Amino acid sequence: MQSRSSAARATGRPRSAAADAAILEATRAALVELGWSRLTLGDVAMRAGVAKTTLYRRWAGKNELVVDAVAELFDELELPDSGSLAADIEGVVLQFAAILDRPEAKSGLMAVVAEATRDEALRERVRASIVDRQKRLVLEGRARAQARGELPVEDDPAAAAATVDLIFDMVAGAVVHRTLVSAEPVTEDWARRFAQMLLQGLTNTSPA
Amino acid sequence: MQSRSSAARATGRPRSAAADAAILEATRAALVELGWSRLTLGDVAMRAGVAKTTLYRRWAGKNELVVDAVAELFDELELPDSGSLAADIEGVVLQFAAILDRPEAKSGLMAVVAEATRDEALRERVRASIVDRQKRLVLEGRARAQARGELPVEDDPAAAAATVDLIFDMVAGAVVHRTLVSAEPVTEDWARRFAQMLLQGLTNTSPA
Amino acid sequence: MQSRSSAARATGRPRSAAADAAILEATRAALVELGWSRLTLGDVAMRAGVAKTTLYRRWAGKNELVVDAVAELFDELELPDSGSLAADIEGVVLQFAAILDRPEAKSGLMAVVAEATRDEALRERVRASIVDRQKRLVLEGRARAQARGELPVEDDPAAAAATVDLIFDMVAGAVVHRTLVSAEPVTEDWARRFAQMLLQGLTNTSPA
Amino acid sequence: MQSRSSAARATGRPRSAAADAAILEATRAALVELGWSRLTLGDVAMRAGVAKTTLYRRWAGKNELVVDAVAELFDELELPDSGSLAADIEGVVLQFAAILDRPEAKSGLMAVVAEATRDEALRERVRASIVDRQKRLVLEGRARAQARGELPVEDDPAAAAATVDLIFDMVAGAVVHRTLVSAEPVTEDWARRFAQMLLQGLTNTSPA
DNA sequence: CGTTAATCGAGACGGTACGTCAGGTCTTCAC
DNA sequence: GTGAAGACCTGACGTACCGTCTCGATTAACG
Numbered sequence: 001m002q003s004r005s006s007a008a009r010a011t012g013r014p015r016s017a018a019a020d021a022a023i024l025e026a027t028r029a030a031l032v033e034l035g036w037s038r039l040t041l042g043d044v045a046m047r048a049g050v051a052k053t054t055l056y057r058r059w060a061g062k063n064e065l066v067v068d069a070v071a072e073l074f075d076e077l078e079l080p081d082s083g084s085l086a087a088d089i090e091g092v093v094l095q096f097a098a099i100l101d102r103p104e105a106k107s108g109l110m111a112v113v114a115e116a117t118r119d120e121a122l123r124e125r126v127r128a129s130i131v132d133r134q135k136r137l138v139l140e141g142r143a144r145a146q147a148r149g150e151l152p153v154e155d156d157p158a159a160a161a162a163t164v165d166l167i168f169d170m171v172a173g174a175v176v177h178r179t180l181v182s183a184e185p186v187t188e189d190w191a192r193r194f195a196q197m198l199l200q201g202l203t204n205t206s207p208a
Numbered sequence: 209m210q211s212r213s214s215a216a217r218a219t220g221r222p223r224s225a226a227a228d229a230a231i232l233e234a235t236r237a238a239l240v241e242l243g244w245s246r247l248t249l250g251d252v253a254m255r256a257g258v259a260k261t262t263l264y265r266r267w268a269g270k271n272e273l274v275v276d277a278v279a280e281l282f283d284e285l286e287l288p289d290s291g292s293l294a295a296d297i298e299g300v301v302l303q304f305a306a307i308l309d310r311p312e313a314k315s316g317l318m319a320v321v322a323e324a325t326r327d328e329a330l331r332e333r334v335r336a337s338i339v340d341r342q343k344r345l346v347l348e349g350r351a352r353a354q355a356r357g358e359l360p361v362e363d364d365p366a367a368a369a370a371t372v373d374l375i376f377d378m379v380a381g382a383v384v385h386r387t388l389v390s391a392e393p394v395t396e397d398w399a400r401r402f403a404q405m406l407l408q409g410l411t412n413t414s415p416a
Numbered sequence: 417m418q419s420r421s422s423a424a425r426a427t428g429r430p431r432s433a434a435a436d437a438a439i440l441e442a443t444r445a446a447l448v449e450l451g452w453s454r455l456t457l458g459d460v461a462m463r464a465g466v467a468k469t470t471l472y473r474r475w476a477g478k479n480e481l482v483v484d485a486v487a488e489l490f491d492e493l494e495l496p497d498s499g500s501l502a503a504d505i506e507g508v509v510l511q512f513a514a515i516l517d518r519p520e521a522k523s524g525l526m527a528v529v530a531e532a533t534r535d536e537a538l539r540e541r542v543r544a545s546i547v548d549r550q551k552r553l554v555l556e557g558r559a560r561a562q563a564r565g566e567l568p569v570e571d572d573p574a575a576a577a578a579t580v581d582l583i584f585d586m587v588a589g590a591v592v593h594r595t596l597v598s599a600e601p602v603t604e605d606w607a608r609r610f611a612q613m614l615l616q617g618l619t620n621t622s623p624a
Numbered sequence: 625m626q627s628r629s630s631a632a633r634a635t636g637r638p639r640s641a642a643a644d645a646a647i648l649e650a651t652r653a654a655l656v657e658l659g660w661s662r663l664t665l666g667d668v669a670m671r672a673g674v675a676k677t678t679l680y681r682r683w684a685g686k687n688e689l690v691v692d693a694v695a696e697l698f699d700e701l702e703l704p705d706s707g708s709l710a711a712d713i714e715g716v717v718l719q720f721a722a723i724l725d726r727p728e729a730k731s732g733l734m735a736v737v738a739e740a741t742r743d744e745a746l747r748e749r750v751r752a753s754i755v756d757r758q759k760r761l762v763l764e765g766r767a768r769a770q771a772r773g774e775l776p777v778e779d780d781p782a783a784a785a786a787t788v789d790l791i792f793d794m795v796a797g798a799v800v801h802r803t804l805v806s807a808e809p810v811t812e813d814w815a816r817r818f819a820q821m822l823l824q825g826l827t828n829t830s831p832a
Numbered sequence: 833c834g835t836t837a838a839t840c841g842a843g844a845c846g847g848t849a850c851g852t853c854a855g856g857t858c859t860t861c862a863c
Numbered sequence: 864g865t866g867a868a869g870a871c872c873t874g875a876c877g878t879a880c881c882g883t884c885t886c887g888a889t890t891a892a893c894g
Contacts, residue, residue, distance in 0.1 A: 012838025013890045019840090035326035040880060051841045056882065103325070110322035113388050117314040118243040123391050131390055165390065166401055170378065173385030178377040180321050181384070182339050183331050193374055197409035204408040205401075220869030221859040227871090248849060259872045264851070428843030429885045435845090451742040456875055467846040472877070522741040529804050530734035533727070534659040539807050547806055582817055585802040586794065592805070593797030596737050598755055598789065599747050609790055616828040617821035640866080664854055675867040680856070 015058075022048040023055055027069040031104040036066070036111035063115045063122050070108040071129035073099055079137050085145040085202075089195040090188075092137055093175055097186035100179045110180055131168075138168045151202065170198065223266070230256040231263055235277035239312040244274070244319035271323045271330050278316045279337035281307055287345050293353040293410075297403040298396075300345055301383055305394035308387045318388055339376075346376045359410065378406065431474075438464040439471055443485035447520040452482070452527035479531045479538050486524045487545035489515055495553050501561040501618075505611040506604075508553055509591055513602035516595045526596055547584075554584045567618065586614065646672040647679060651693040655728040660690070660735035687739045687746050694732040695753035697723055703761050709769040709826075713819040714812075716761055717799055721810035724803045734804055755792075762792045775826065794822065 026047035030039045041062060045052045059065040076099065080091035099105050116123040142164065145151040154160040174194060178186055234255035238247045249270060253260045267273040284307065288299035307313050324331040350372065353359040362368040382402060386394055442463035446455045457478060461468045475481040492515065496507035515521050532539040558580065561567040570576040590610060594602055650671035654663045665686060669676045683689040700723065704715035723729050733754075740747040766788065769775040778784040798818060802810055 011836065011892065036322055042880065054840065106325040107322065110318050110325065114244055114315065114318035114322055117318065117388060127391060165392070166398065169386040169390055170382045172389070173381030174378045177381030177384060180325060182373065182377055183335060190374065197413050200409040200412040201405035204412060205405050223870065262871065427841065431844065452738055470845065523738065526734050526738035526741065530660055530731065530738055533730040533734065533804060543807060581806065582814065585806055586798045589797030589801030590794045593800060594793040596741060597796070598793055599751060606790065613825035616825040620824040620828060621821050678866060
C-alpha cells in the first residue's frame with residue numbers, strides 16, 4: 001500500500017477506503033479457493049466489486065498485493081504468557097503452525113518468497129511487512145525470559161541482535177519447513193520436542 | 209520422469225535419452241536467467257533444441273519439470289568428515305547455503321513448494337525427490353557422531369526417526385529461512401553459531 | 417460482423433472501427449499471398465496491426481472472417497447498360513469472371529463453400545452476404561429487358577422468383593465451374609456463346 | 625496413386641493391394657463423419673487399420689487422397705436412355721445432384737477445388753480424375769441426340785469441342801451452384817425447368 | 833454552488849504464453 | 864523393402880491473463 005506522497009494532494013475525488021479492505025479480503029478468498037498460481041487480478045477485482053483499474057492504481061501487481069494480504073494474517077500472532085520460556089516457545093510455534101496451515105497463508109507466502117528471490121523491492125517489502133514485524137515475538141519472549149531469570153542479559157548489543165535473528169530463523173524456519181516442505185503436521189509433541197531442543201541451545205550456549 | 213512401466217517397451221521409436229538431460233539442463237539455465245515466473249516451457253524446449261510436445265510427453269507441466277531439475281542440484285551435497293559433529297553440521301550448512309544461493313535453486317525451490325501446497329501429487333514428488341533423498345545427510349551424520357561417541361544410541365526406533373525428522377527440519381528450515389525469507393547471507397559466523405546452538409540441543413536433550 | 421444489438425452501447429471502451437477495416441483488408445492480402453489453407457488468423461492479426469484477441473472478439477473463426485472479406489469483393493459488380501439483354505449478360509459474366517480470377521476471391525470462395533456444407537450458420541451467412549446480395553444483378557437485368565420488351569412480364573410471382581433463382585444459379589454456376597473446376601479461362605468468345613445460349617432459353621421457354 | 629516406374633521393381637515385400645482400397649474407403653467414411661477440415665490423415669490411417677507411414681508412401685497429402693476418394697463417387701453416374709434429350713438431361717441432373725448431396729462428396733469436392741486454385745498439380749489431377757472423366761456423359765448424350773435427330777451434327781471439330789465444354793460447365797456448374805452455394809435442393813421441378821431452358825439454347829443456337 | 837480534477841465501473845486493446853492438435857518425417861523392430 | 868507403432872519437429876490453434884487504454888459517470892474539496 002502507498003499513501004501518495006505523505007503530505008498529500010487535495011483536489012479530485014478521493015480514493016475509496018472501503019475498496020482497499022474489500023480487495024485484500026477478496027485476495028485472501030481467492031487464495032483459499034484457487035491458490036497463488038490460479039489467482040488472477042481480474043478475478044480479485046470482480047470479487048471485490050471493483051474495476052481492474054482501481055486495483056492497479058493501488059498495487060503494482062500480484063506480488064505486492066499478496067504480500068499485503070498475507071502480512072495481515074500474521075498480525076494475529078501473540079506471545080502467550082505461559083510462565084516458562086519452554087511453554088512460550090511451544091505456544092507460539094503452535095500458533096504459527098496454525099496460521100501456516102490456513103490455505104490463504106501457505107499458498108501465498110511461499111510464492112511471494114519465490115518471487116522475491118528475483119526482485120529486490122519485493123524482498124524489501126516482505127522483510128518490512130512480515131519478517132521484521134514478527135521479530136517482535138522473539139524480542140518479547142526474550143525480555144520475559146530475562147525477567148524470569150531464565151536467560152542471561154547479553155551485554156553486546158550487536159551479538160544480542162544476531163542472536164535474535166538466529167532464533168527467529170530457527171523457529172520460523174523449522175515450522176515453515178516442517179509444514180510446507182516436509183509437509184508433515186506440527187503436532188503438540190513435535191512442538192514440545194522442538195522447544196526443548198531449542199531451549200538447550202539457548203541456555204547452554206556461551207555467546208561466542 | 210517416468211519409465212513407462214519398466215518392462216514395457218515393445219514397439220515404435222524409443223524416446224531419446226539425450227532429450228531428458230538436455231531439457232533438465234535447459235530448465236536450470238532458464239531458471240538462472242528468468243526465474244520461475246518468467247520461465248516458459250516453450251523457451252525451455254527451444255533452449256534444449258526440442259519440440260514443446262516432446263517436453264509435454266515427459267512432464268505434466270512446469271511444476272513437475274522444475275522439481276526434477278532442482279532435485280538434481282541437491283545431490284551434490286556431501287557430508288564432510290571433519291572429525292567433530294559441530295564441524296560436520298557447520299560444513300553441511302555452508303554447503304547447503306551455497307547451493308541455495310544459486311539462482312536456479314532459490315528461484316525454483318520455493319515456487320515449487322508454493323505450488324505443492326495445493327497439489328498432493330506434487331507434494332509427494334517433492335518429498336520423494338528432495339526431502340527424503342537428503343535426509344541421508346542427517347542419518348550419516350548421526351551415525352558418525354555415534355561412532356565417535358558424541359551422541360548416544362537411541363533405542364526406540366520410532367523416537368530415533370522422529371529425531372531425524374526434527375533435526376532435518378531444523379537444519380534445512382533455518383538455512384532456507386535465513387537465505388530466502390530473511391534474505392540474509394549465511395556467513396561462516398552464522399553457521400558456527402547455529403551449529404553450536406543445535407549441538408547443545410542434541411547432546412543435552414533427554415530423548416523424551 | 418456484428419453490431420451488438422444496434423442501440424446497445426453503454427459502458428466500456430468502444431470497439432475500434434478502424435480495426436474492422438484493417439482486418440478485412442489484411443485478410444484479402446493474406447489470401448492473395450498464402451491462399452486459404454495457409455492463411456492463419458495470427459498472421460492476419462499481425463498484418464492488420466491488431467492483436468489476435470481483437471480479431472476473435474469480432475469473428476468466430478477463419479470461415480466467418482473470410483466470408484466477410486470475400487463478400488465485399490462482389491459488391492463491385494455492376495450491371496452494364498449495354499442496350500441489349502445479350503450484351504448485358506455477356507458484360508456481367510466477364511466482370512464476374514474477372515473478380516473470380518483474383519486470387520483473394522478464388523482461393524477463399526470455394527473453401528468457404530466447402531466449409532458451409534457442414535455448418536448451417538455459415539451457409540446462412542454465405543447466402544445472406546453473397547448469394548442474395550448479388551441476385552440484384554439478375555433482378556435488375558430482367559427489369560431492363562422487360563422495359564426494352566426483350567422479355568415478357570411474368571404474372572405469377574412465385575414462378576418469377578423461381579426463374580430468377582434458376583438464372584442466377586445458371587450464370588454464376590457456369591462461370592464458377594468454368595473458372596475454378598474446369599480451370600479454363602472465361603474468354604470473350606466463351607462469354608458470347610454462353611450469353612447466346614442462355615438467351616435462347618430465356619426467350620423461348622414458356623413459363624411452365 | 626503412383627505406380628512406381630511402370631515395369632516395376634521386384635525385391636522386397638510388395639505393397640498390400642487391400643490397403644489402397646481400405647484407405648480410400650476410410651477416407652470417405654471420415655469425410656461423412658467429420659467433413660474436410662476436421663479430417664486428419666492420422667484418423668484415416670487408424671480407420672483403415674494402417675500406419676500413417678503407409679498412407680504417406682502412396683499419397684502426397686490430404687488433397688491428393690481426397691481427390692482420389694471423391695473421384696470414384698462420380699463413376700457411378702450413368703446417362704439414362706430415356707428416349708429424348710430433355711429427359712436425358714433431366715435424368716443426369718438428378719443423378720448428379722443426388723451424388724452431390726452425399727456428405728462425402730459435397731464436403732470433399734469443393735475443398736479440393738479450393739486447394740486446386742493454388743496448386744497446379746492438384747488442378748491437373750482434378751481435371752484428369754473428375755472433369756475430363758465425366759465429360760463422357762455430355763459426349764454420349766450428344767451422340768444419342770444426334771442419332772435421334774434432335775441435334776444437328778457439327779462439322780467443325782474445334783467448335784464441337786467448345787460446345788461440349790460449354791455444356792458441361794453449364795450443367796455441372798448449375799447443379800453445383802444450386803446445391804452448394806445457393807444451398808437449395810435440386811427438385812424434379814427445378815431439373816425439368818433447367819433441362820427445358822438448356823434445350824432451347826442447344827437447339828436454337830446457330831454454332832457461331 | 834458551480835467548477836475542477838481525480839476517482840470509479842466497464843470493457844476493448846496489444847501482448848505473451850498456454851496446452852493441444854495435426855502435419856509430415858524418422859527410427860525401431862517384425863515380417 | 865514393407866508394415867505397424869510411435870517418438871520427433873514444426874507451426875497453428877483458440878483461450879486466458881496481463882497491464883494499459885479509453886470511455887462516460889460519479890464524487891468531493893476548492894473557489
